[in-house]
Amino acid sequence: xxxxxxxxxxxxxxxxxxxxxxxxxxxxxxxxxHDVVVVVSAMSGETNxxxxxxxxxxxxxxxxxxxxxISTGEQVTIALLAMALTEIGCxxxxxxxxxxxxHTDSAHTKARIEAIDSENICAxxxxxxxxxxxxFQGTDDQNNITTLGRGxxxxxxxxxxxxLNAEECQIYTDVDGVYTTDPRIVESARRLSKITFEEMLExxxxxxxxxxxxxVEFAGKYNVPLRVLSTFxxxxxxxxxxxxxxxxxxxVISGIAFNRDEAKLTLLGVPDVPGVAAKILAPVGExxxxxxxxxxNVGADQTTDFTFTVHRNDVDAAHEILEVVASQLGAREVRKxxxxxxxxxxxxxxxxxxxxxxxxxxxxATEGINIQMIxxxxxxxxxxxxxxxxxxxxxxxxxxxxxxxEDAS
Ligand code: ASP
Ligand code: MG
Numbered sequence: 564x565x566x567x568x569x570x571x572x573x574x575x576x577x578x579x580x581x582x583x584x585x586x587x588x589x590x591x592x593x594x595x596x597h598d599v600v601v602v603v604s605a606m607s608g609e610t611n612x613x614x615x616x617x618x619x620x621x622x623x624x625x626x627x628x629x630x631x632x633i634s635t636g637e638q639v640t641i642a643l644l645a646m647a648l649t650e651i652g653c654x655x656x657x658x659x660x661x662x663x664x665x666h667t668d669s670a671h672t673k674a675r676i677e678a679i680d681s682e683n684i685c686a687x688x689x690x691x692x693x694x695x696x697x698x699f700q701g702t703d704d705q706n707n708i709t710t711l712g713r714g715x716x717x718x719x720x721x722x723x724x725x726x727l728n729a730e731e732c733q734i735y736t737d738v739d740g741v742y743t744t745d746p747r748i749v750e751s752a753r754r755l756s757k758i759t760f761e762e763m764l765e766x767x768x769x770x771x772x773x774x775x776x777x778x779v780e781f782a783g784k785y786n787v788p789l790r791v792l793s794t795f796x797x798x799x800x801x802x803x804x805x806x807x808x809x810x811x812x813x814x815v816i817s818g819i820a821f822n823r824d825e826a827k828l829t830l831l832g833v834p835d836v837p838g839v840a841a842k843i844l845a846p847v848g849e850x851x852x853x854x855x856x857x858x859x860n861v862g863a864d865q866t867t868d869f870t871f872t873v874h875r876n877d878v879d880a881a882h883e884i885l886e887v888v889a890s891q892l893g894a895r896e897v898r899k900x901x902x903x904x905x906x907x908x909x910x911x912x913x914x915x916x917x918x919x920x921x922x923x924x925x926x927x928a929t930e931g932i933n934i935q936m937i938x939x940x941x942x943x944x945x946x947x948x949x950x951x952x953x954x955x956x957x958x959x960x961x962x963x964x965x966x967x968x969e970d971a972s
Pocket of ligand 1: 572573604605610611636698699712713714715716717
């Protein structure tokens with residue numbers, strides 16, 4: 564008997580019929596002899612609906628009450644799924660995060676899991692029950708309800724799989740795996756059968772929204788084999804593991820990721836003296852604005868241009884800060900540009916291959932796409948380009964690195 568943790572996302576439990584479908588799927592695993600712990604999200608759209616109501620009442624709802632509110636969506640689906648399983652002859656019991664219990668810190672709306680008591684779950688499994696746990700929620704040491712950040716049910720599932728030492732954590736969703744790039748942009752994008760945690764982290768942080776980033780970090784840290792698969796179609800999905808493929812099979816690039824959510828800010832003509840970068844970025848950090856890429860270059864006239872990117876939602880706040888900094892530092896001008904995007908090639912295979920960057924840059928040059936910024940890590944090269952070139956860049960790179968379906972022309 565092996566233990567599997569399965570997580571079903573919002574669309575998978577989006578209606579009573581879908582919940583009944585999930586119940587039949589789960590029963591199938593029971594019939595094959597597996598112990599099953601199921602984590603569910605709220606019905607799709609429900610968490611947004613709850614947040615919408617809160618925002619009608621208050622511009623800044625009290626975080627503690629926000630968590631009491633938005634954790635209710637998952638309480639509905641665990642109960643309905645338990646009923647659906649019981650109805651088709653499968654013993655099942657549901658638990659909220661607080662009942663399990665899933666201990667978190669007290670950072671409302673973005674809490675972190677600190678520990679899980681698995682006693683209830685283990686006893687129920689032993690008694691032949693399917694155990695259903697509400698995703699996305701826990702309680703802190705004062706028994707306040709907390710939530711784990713949007714998409715947090717993935718993290719609940721991975722944390723349970725780690726705590727229960729499950730064979731595999733399966734994330735069922737409305738796509739059948741992780742793709743080489745977004746199939747809505749490149750029709751010939753291919754499902755990857757395997758990808759490493761590191762690559763998945765890069766893909767996720769670059770905008771591929773299949774999994775919550777924190778769940779991937781968690782799975783990597785505790786070495787929980789994680790599989791993304793479709794609720795609605797049979798198939799092996801994508802396995803996310805620590806293992807890399809045999810070097811002969813390992814492609815240089817595993818995927819092309821992109822992100823439309825960034826904006827670029829530039830301070831022109833900053834005096835080129837020590838401490839300038841810190842003076843520019845400290846007030847930005849103080850306002851909790853995350854900075855992603857940074858480029859600084861030195862001109863001939865003892866001044867430098869300093870460019871960085873932030874989330875698009877933060878660009879106006881960051882711009883205001885820079886206006887102040889610019890006058891303090893005697894910089895010439897502040898510019899902002901929200902019409903950019905970031906395109907990245909990701910692959911552990913690039914560790915053992917030279918020339919990936921130049922191949923990438925040549926491809927963009929051939930398409931007449933100007934590169935505004937570049938950043939690299941061991942397994943990723945990212946560029947910032949004008950957002951109007953996003954699709955062209957992604958398609959061209961997908962082709963250059965030979966990621967398309969074998970049978971696509
Ligand atoms: N229901 C929560 C959300 O919509 C958590 C989840 O679905 O993973 O973000
Ligand atoms: Mg989700």
